[in-house]
Amino acid sequence: MASILAPDGLGPTVCVGEILVEIVATTVGDGFLEAQPLVGPFASGAPAIFISQCGRLGGKAAMVGAVGDDDFGRVNTDRLKRDGVDVSAISIDPDYPTGSAFVRYRKDGSRDFVYNIATSAAARFGWSELVGNLIDRSGHLHVMGSALSVPSARAVIDRAVDIVKARGGTLSVDPNLRKELKLDEDTERRFSRLVAAADLLLPSGEELERAAGVEGEAEAIRRLFEIGVKEIVLKRGADGATYFGSQGDRIDARAFVVQEVDPTGAGDCFGGAYLTCRRLGMSPQQALTYASAAGARNVTVLGPMEGAGTRQELDAFIASTERRP
Amino acid sequence: MASILAPDGLGPTVCVGEILVEIVATTVGDGFLEAQPLVGPFASGAPAIFISQCGRLGGKAAMVGAVGDDDFGRVNTDRLKRDGVDVSAISIDPDYPTGSAFVRYRKDGSRDFVYNIATSAAARFGWSELVGNLIDRSGHLHVMGSALSVPSARAVIDRAVDIVKARGGTLSVDPNLRKELKLDEDTERRFSRLVAAADLLLPSGEELERAAGVEGEAEAIRRLFEIGVKEIVLKRGADGATYFGSQGDRIDARAFVVQEVDPTGAGDCFGGAYLTCRRLGMSPQQALTYASAAGARNVTVLGPMEGAGTRQELDAFIASTERRP
Numbered sequence: 001m002a003s004i005l006a007p008d009g010l011g012p013t014v015c016v017g018e019i020l021v022e023i024v025a026t027t028v029g030d031g032f033l034e035a036q037p038l039v040g041p042f043a044s045g046a047p048a049i050f051i052s053q054c055g056r057l058g059g060k061a062a063m064v065g066a067v068g069d070d071d072f073g074r075v076n077t078d079r080l081k082r083d084g085v086d087v088s089a090i091s092i093d094p095d096y097p098t099g100s101a102f103v104r105y106r107k108d109g110s111r112d113f114v115y116n117i118a119t120s121a122a123a124r125f126g127w128s129e130l131v132g133n134l135i136d137r138s139g140h141l142h143v144m145g146s147a148l149s150v151p152s153a154r155a156v157i158d159r160a161v162d163i164v165k166a167r168g169g170t171l172s173v174d175p176n177l178r179k180e181l182k183l184d185e186d187t188e189r190r191f192s193r194l195v196a197a198a199d200l201l202l203p204s205g206e207e208l209e210r211a212a213g214v215e216g217e218a219e220a221i222r223r224l225f226e227i228g229v230k231e232i233v234l235k236r237g238a239d240g241a242t243y244f245g246s247q248g249d250r251i252d253a254r255a256f257v258v259q260e261v262d263p264t265g266a267g268d269c270f271g272g273a274y275l276t277c278r279r280l281g282m283s284p285q286q287a288l289t290y291a292s293a294a295g296a297r298n299v300t301v302l303g304p305m306e307g308a309g310t311r312q313e314l315d316a317f318i319a320s321t322e323r324r325p
Numbered sequence: 326m327a328s329i330l331a332p333d334g335l336g337p338t339v340c341v342g343e344i345l346v347e348i349v350a351t352t353v354g355d356g357f358l359e360a361q362p363l364v365g366p367f368a369s370g371a372p373a374i375f376i377s378q379c380g381r382l383g384g385k386a387a388m389v390g391a392v393g394d395d396d397f398g399r400v401n402t403d404r405l406k407r408d409g410v411d412v413s414a415i416s417i418d419p420d421y422p423t424g425s426a427f428v429r430y431r432k433d434g435s436r437d438f439v440y441n442i443a444t445s446a447a448a449r450f451g452w453s454e455l456v457g458n459l460i461d462r463s464g465h466l467h468v469m470g471s472a473l474s475v476p477s478a479r480a481v482i483d484r485a486v487d488i489v490k491a492r493g494g495t496l497s498v499d500p501n502l503r504k505e506l507k508l509d510e511d512t513e514r515r516f517s518r519l520v521a522a523a524d525l526l527l528p529s530g531e532e533l534e535r536a537a538g539v540e541g542e543a544e545a546i547r548r549l550f551e552i553g554v555k556e557i558v559l560k561r562g563a564d565g566a567t568y569f570g571s572q573g574d575r576i577d578a579r580a581f582v583v584q585e586v587d588p589t590g591a592g593d594c595f596g597g598a599y600l601t602c603r604r605l606g607m608s609p610q611q612a613l614t615y616a617s618a619a620g621a622r623n624v625t626v627l628g629p630m631e632g633a634g635t636r637q638e639l640d641a642f643i644a645s646t647e648r649r650p
Contacts, residue, residue: 023348023363031396032366032396032397032400033396033399033400033403034400035364035365035366035367035628035631036364036365037362037363037364038348038362038363038364038365039360039361039362039363040360040361040363041357041360042360070439070440071356071357071358071437071439072357072439074358075357075358075359078358095443095444096444097439097440097441097444100441112396114395114396114397114422115395115422116422116425116441116445118420119420119421119422119444119445120441120444303360306360
């Protein structure tokens with residue numbers, strides 16, 4: 001079966017969205033109400049994690065976004081460059097700092113955040129000549145739902161979808177709708193349009209039903225194929241993942257057994273690996289194995305994208321790691 | 326000799342300016358280009374450190390500024406409340422995060438920073454009913470030169486100087502002109518006017534000549550008294566401090582010998598202690614002793630204002646600490 005995604009040769013996978021640093025509290029507890037040990041800055045932002053994993057796996061990859069003119073911005077651009085990601089369309093904001101997220105895990109596994117995203121460089125980018133040059137030679141666009149809450153990202157995504165599709169490229173969407181991010185009516189409408197235009201949809205858990213707008217897994221899958229989605233991979237964390245093809249085919253993948261150090265970024269690495277493997281010509285089965293390995297390996301290392309593996313690292317991980325029963 | 330400063334009974338000392346959290350790298354080195362151990366958030370901002378020291382010493386104290394609606398803001402307001410500082414005129418910005426400064430010491434003792442001040446809540450406050458209510462019952466205004474680079478702080482300071490002086494209150498100025506902060510022509514003019522209106526001037530090292538606009542210590546002192554300053558205390562760090570009275574009187578104070586852990590905030594604690602002691606009716610000699618102790622004690626503790634002492638703590642410090650020869 002031919003891949004439903006544009007091959008790597010057509011041009012890079014482009015991800016549009018927030019680039020952040022993450023600073024992690026090293027003790028478990030409630031919030032940041034007193035001085036405490038921290039570690040950071042780690043390169044972060046869901047779209048940046050996704051594209052880092054693409055680059056590390058050897059896929060053509062490029063990022064659209066913005067950082068401040070500070071060390072936190074350089075942490076990100078240096079990192080993505082090392083991963084082989086084209087950073088020509090990452091702009092450097094002269095006035096606003098690089099976006100940041102402080103994260104602390106609570107005893108119950110939930111998290112407290114202190115964000116500076118909406119009023120940081122992360123949210124201040126738009127269409128530019130450099131962005132246009134990149135999109136004109138891109139083969140695939142990946143969009144995170146979280147980027148839709150940023151007006152400037154919306155403008156870039158709207159234009160990029162049309163250009164990339166017109167040249168035979170494809171689109172993947174990770175709903176990535178965190179509870180913290182509220183969508184207004186207009187954004188919800190844009191989100192629905194993007195889902196309908198997606199060749200590949202990468203929801204986590206309940207995001208599947210949210211994206212389909214109907215309840216029940218089977219019903220949601222049916223509805224999504226009906227509106228035009230070509231391939232769906234449902235991420236279930238430790239419960240594994242499932243590929244759904246438009247012909248009713250289904251592949252279940254069990255999760256790898258790992259010692260979790262930091263769950264942040266698992267879904268983004270999973271998605272980046274799956275998409276990249278598919279664009280490199282692998283079967284859904286093979287892509288699902290690499291994706292499961294990429295997500296699992298990433299949680300074994302502190303930092304949102306510190307555990308994103310190369311192909312060699314993922315091969316070694318797969319060979320040495322057990323799967324859940 | 327009657328104090329040249331309005332007594333504590335007239336109303337609180339008000340400080341106007343930036344409120345920040347500080348996050349400190351725990352290793353020495355260059356900048357923040359990779360993930361590293363940090364500790365924070367510490368309550369910070371030069372004006373906030375100053376007013377914290379006032380409150381801890383038992384002086385009437387109040388702060389004008391802004392924080393974000395986040396844990397970093399609460400770190401500051403909770404801290405100042407505990408110190409007895411009136412926080413009624415600290416506003417909470419619904420859209421912008423609390424200002425922040427990441428600090429790392431280099432091998433040579435200099436520092437690298439990553440700031441978010443200009444585009445944070447720290448720079449977004451202005452005159453309000455609550456600010457007006459506070460200023461109308463204040464006895465003294467303290468201004469840091471750094472606040473002059475913030476347009477909204479300038480507007481508050483301009484208005485507050487007139488009101489406080491009209492009701493018999495006084496003004497102190499700490500030039501606090503960090504190299505990082507550029508002053509344009511208009512700000513430089515405002516700074517000169519403020520210096521001329523200052524009852525008490527608290528320069529550090531070369532700031533004395535900068536404030537006077539002439540070279541040479543003796544010449545600078547002469548010039549400052551000529552334009553209307555009533556009392557000058559020159560801070561020289563480990564080299565001690567000197568009081569200059571307008572009648573040509575001079576008192577030198579030797580510095581206390583301490584193990585320096587974190588120099589940030591020393592000058593602000595010195596100033597806050599000196600001003601408070603004078604407003605509480607102490608002589609320049611006695612105020613100079615407490616001020617030297619407050620600055621020295623603060624550098625023995627990690628965090629910009631974590632070592633600010635109460636009167637009891639400073640008495641104990643003075644009794645147990647040697648002075649430099």
